[in-house]
Amino acid sequence: MNAGISRKGEAMSVEYKDGLIELALHRDPCNEIGSQSLEELESFSESLQSLKQPAHALVIHSDLKCGFCAGADLRELYERSHAMVKDEAAKGVRDFLERIHRVLNVIDAAPMTTIAAVHGVTFGGGFELALACDLIIADKTARFAFPELRLGLIPGFGGIPRLKRDIGNAVVRDLLLTGRSFNTTKAQQIGLVSQVVAEGEALRAARATAAQLAKFDHQTAVTAKQFIKPVPYEELKREIDIFCDLFSRPAVQAGLKKFVQSTDAQPYLP
């Protein structure tokens, strides 16, 4: 049985039932990924690699109204890196990135069909978590963005290689270089989102899709996934290097400080 994968953590909960694993994010204010979330994701990915029986699907979703995930915990990143000397901060960032990449690579290559059921804010690292999944099902409130350039960075959780894998380079450049957010309709037009549903219906649609997947031969589905969705390991490693090079620049610390200390009502507007 796979019941051992089920757990309730501070940042997320995992449930297993009848071949379907559901990972629910629930860390206030909007599922920002910091050290606590990373530890729980690592624990989850270890469980995913040691399932006693095959699961046919994994659905990742958020229990919070604000959305799927607002990305990396920038406050924690700033406070931790600010408290360290420069070399220690750089090492800490690289370590964090390598750990989150290991987790997302496991989800990306998981021997089951993975579905991100998203709504609301799906930014930065949250968008990257969704991109690691095989399918994205979004409700009409979902909004996607890679705002990292505003901080003098690039996405660091595998966003660019995975976006390049899924859509055309011109669209990647638009989303990355403008840092603009876009809605579900646009996301479906560019081929990122497979299903658009009414507000609040993404999880239900993901479960219905998972039920359909359960009808197929598991090994055939895994083989098909491996064939059509290679994990871009080399580019992912390169992304970590580029991110770390950029992170060492003073402009990044200034950008993080501005974001963290902002009392502006518009810090998420590029």
Add this chain to the structure above:
Amino acid sequence: MPTAEKTLDEILTLAAAHFKVPREKLSPDDDFFKTLGIDSLQALDLLTKLENHFRVELPDYELQGVTDFRTLAGKIQIRL
């Protein structure tokens, strides 16, 4: 294409309904961050509602510095 006044009126009605405030409390020149008591993430939520309603795509960087309904309506009107 709807008139600018109609677009503005629809925005006010949508904002009132979405954030559950009486329509009559909203005026075209209100600072919507203050009047609605919203932050930037909620403003993006409103933008999504407006994009879906008017079937337009409005890059959010065009909203930088926009705080009143009338200017917002103008940004949408030129994309209808």
